[in-house]
Amino acid sequence: MDLLVANSSRRRLRAQIRDAWPPSSWPAGTDQEASRHGVTVPAGERRRLTTVLRPTRRGDRQADRVTVRSYGPLGLAARQGSHRVPWTVRVLPPFASRKHLPSKLARLRELDGRTSVLTRGEGTEFDSLREYVPGDDTRSIDWRATARQSTVAVRTWRPERDRHILLVLDTGRTSAGRVGDVPRLDAAMDAALLLTALASRAGDRVDLVAYDRRVRARVQGRGAGDVLPAMVQAMATLEPELVETDARGLSAAALAGAPRRSLVVLLTSLDAAPIEEGLLPMLSQLTQRHTVVVASVADPRVDAMTESRGSTEAVYEAAAGAQAQAQRRNTAEQLQRHGVTVVDAKPEDLAPALADAYLALKAAGRL
Incomplete structure (x- = not known):
């Protein structure tokens, strides 16, 4: 997540910024380092801060608030304020x-008869006729189609x-x-x-x-x-x-x-x-x-x-x-x-x- 910090005053801004998210937005023990940023912004300029989220659970993560603590010129005093933000990040379930998937798709292609092995496509839905080759199941021979041509024809099938x-x-x-x-x-x-x-x-x-x-x-x-x-x-x-x-x-x-x-x-x-x-x-x-x-x-x-x-x-x-x-x-x-x-x-x-x-x-x- 990116935060854009703008300094509209005439003095340099030195601040600590906390971008708060739910605890499950980071691995345990890393939230302090990941959510806090030190920044210095000259007068009239802007700086972009990036908060890297590494969620450990799926679901929606609602941002809590952005807290800014700005320090005085000598660093002896500071002011702090918080801003509610409407940001939500959806964490998708792992796959x-x-x-x-590749091995299962290869098996699917075998069922479809789309591989170079000498087996017919498995299934119960008729696909096409082709010439018989050694190794084909003789039960797949289409005798009517064979009688109409000079070669032995076999039926091929595919899954429904x-x-x-x-x-x-x-x-x-x-x-x-x-x-x-x-x-x-x-x-x-x-x-x-x-x-x-x-x-x-x-x-x-x-x-x-x-x-x-x-x-x-x-x-x-x-x-x-x-x-x-x-x-x-x-x-x-x-x-x-x-x-x-x-x-x-x-x-x-x-x-x-x-x-x-x-x-x-x-x-x-x-x-x-x-x-x-x-x-x-x-x-x-x-x-x-x-x-x-x-x-x-x-x-x-x-x-x-x-x-x-x-x-x-x-x-x-x-x-x-x-x-x-x-x-x-x-x-x-x-x-x-x-x-x-x-x-x-x-x-x-x-x-x-x-x-x-x-x-x-x-x-x-x-x-």
């Missing part, structure tokens, strides 16, 4: 999983395009839990951004609904070039709400956001109680009309607990970790029996795992 994907972010109390250094909600956002970038490049349409007891954010009807920036802006100010998510309302919001057959991706928790008491009774309404994926952030600390040994406390800790894993597997199995695809991965693995699940569904023609 750490962007590094996985222009499909609809609805991302549903659960912003209820379970999304506030921290896994490692980040809340579950932030890891879910990162996965949603990677899937949005991949699906938009694949020719599919992506919408977003963030919900707990009411709709917190919505992105709808954006084109391929606009959807990712719109998602980032909508997610920037989202915060977990310490309330139990209304599963009935969440299902209604998903059905309203997907009026025709779609891929509905629920980014929520796999905790037994919220799933069994909230989501499972409402799940049939979604699976009857849509393909449903449930993506959840797993806690690597639980895996570490199960390996604890060497003392009584460590054994109890291992037992607790094993019980938590068993409950999580049981919840995932219940969802799978309802036809739901479950993606359960650690924060750093959730985004690529969800992208892989999307590509697998696309290759199988289930979108």
Whole structure:
């Protein structure tokens, strides 16, 4: 941020200026140095000061005030005044999983049959006819087209395009839990951004609904070039709400956001109680009309607990970790029996795992 300090008096200005912002605008312990500036401005001149912000959290940052302390000629006395300023800086959510996008796009090109390997494009949507080459699947031979020409013709296929994907972010109390250094909600956002970038490049349409007891954010009807920036802006100010998510309302919001057959991706928790008491009774309404994926952030600390040994406390800790894993597997199995695809991965693995699940569904023609 730039400050323009103008001295309209007939005397030289010597001052200390503090450009105050919320504490999360800088790494801990660096705010004193970053927000304070010493300046000398001759009479009738101006100076530009730059405050470098390094926010540690996403969301809107509202400037507090600019305080000026000007010193007298001998430096023995000073006057101080503050000015309210209307500046706001929006910190966008990080897109750490962007590094996985090239490899997922390469896999997408293989599904489209746009690589030099001797395999047909996967999918269920007919693309074109071409001459047979050794290595092609003989089941792809088009015998009618072959009869009309002197060479063997095979059908090529591509994944379905222009499909609809609805991302549903659960912003209820379970999304506030921290896994490692980040809340579950932030890891879910990162996965949603990677899937949005991949699906938009694949020719599919992506919408977003963030919900707990009411709709917190919505992105709808954006084109391929606009959807990712719109998602980032909508997610920037989202915060977990310490309330139990209304599963009935969440299902209604998903059905309203997907009026025709779609891929509905629920980014929520796999905790037994919220799933069994909230989501499972409402799940049939979604699976009857849509393909449903449930993506959840797993806690690597639980895996570490199960390996604890060497003392009584460590054994109890291992037992607790094993019980938590068993409950999580049981919840995932219940969802799978309802036809739901479950993606359960650690924060750093959730985004690529969800992208892989999307590509697998696309290759199988289930979108």
